[in-house]
Amino acid sequence: MPLVEDKVIVTCAVTGVLAKREQCPYLPYTPVEIAEEVKRAYDAGAAVVHIHGREDDGDQTWSSARYQQIKDEVQKRCPIIINFSTGGFSMGCANDEEKKQKLEYVWKVKPEMAALNMGSMNYAKYSEKRKAFVFDFIFANPFSEIIMASQAMREGGVKPELECFDVGHIHNADPLIAMGVLKRPLQYSFVMNVLGGVAPTVTNLEAMSRNVGAGDTWEIIGISKVQWRLVAAALILGGNIRVGLEDNFYLDPAGTKMAKSNGELVEKAVRMARDVGREPMTADEARRALALPQQW
Secondary structure (H helix, E strand, C coil): CCCCCCEECEEEEEECCCCCCCCCCCCCCCHHHHHHHHHHHHHHCCCEEEECCECCCCCECCCHHHHHHHHHHHHHHCCCEEEECCCCCCCCCCCHHHHHHHCHHHHHHCCCEEEEECCCEEEEEEECCCCEEEEEEEECCCHHHHHHHHHHHHHHCCEEEEEECCHHHHHCHHHHHHHCCCCCCCEEEEEECCECECCCCHHHHHHHHCCCCCCCEEEEEECHHHHHHHHHHHHHHCCEEEECCCCCCECCCCCCCECCCHHHHHHHHHHHHHHCCCEECCHHHHHHHCCCCCCC
8 A cells, every 4th residue: 555644654663783882872683682672673663673683793794593582582571563674695706606695584574675776886984084095895796696686585584675776776676577577566775975976956856756656665774963954854755764873873964963862763663753743653553555475
């Protein structure tokens, strides 16, 4: 079903892979810590949670056993929709077999959703103060790997969440729909304010939203302090919204007040939604809006 204008799906990305506790001491690492943060987000009004698996020391993991622990701990606490990341699964792999092994957690653990990155790009962070790049690499997502990840999702009955860092990434879905790799209705996520991707402006967000098909859904993922302006714009444009410590640590646009939990970020997002007349969907309402479970 299409978006309902007076309802909104709030997603929370509780922990990424790049940020560490030296930057934000409230980032969760262990399955129990992640699940506790998910519960705080759910209680504050989130219907979906986006999760990167981490080891106890914060390093990224692709372990099916670890993802299963995370899923089990989350489901003990709340009925939120679970969305696992697949970002960067091909990095460091020597061949397709290694890539497929990394993706085993998707079809074995079977979250309701999983992120599917829809195009390659420069991926960098620039320090104005240092006049230098903090990091700089190519985020490779060729069609062959998009298909590989989507097949792992299909095998597990997992709905893809199409992460688009630029307008062209939206249209990368077209041949995959024609091939039967993807099936409508689709869920798009517009990732803005990553250097190498689309600039984080309201006009760009509006342009991207106009490229989504009727019956499909979309959300904004604003990175860093510009997030709140983009959340406000998405709410007015009728889109869904994502917040969380993966994307932004701060409760204020100036970056002076760090959130002490994912729940605090969701609370602000929910308050903003209600201020413009949009009520957060429950997890079950979001399941219906997102056409879950995925039907192949």
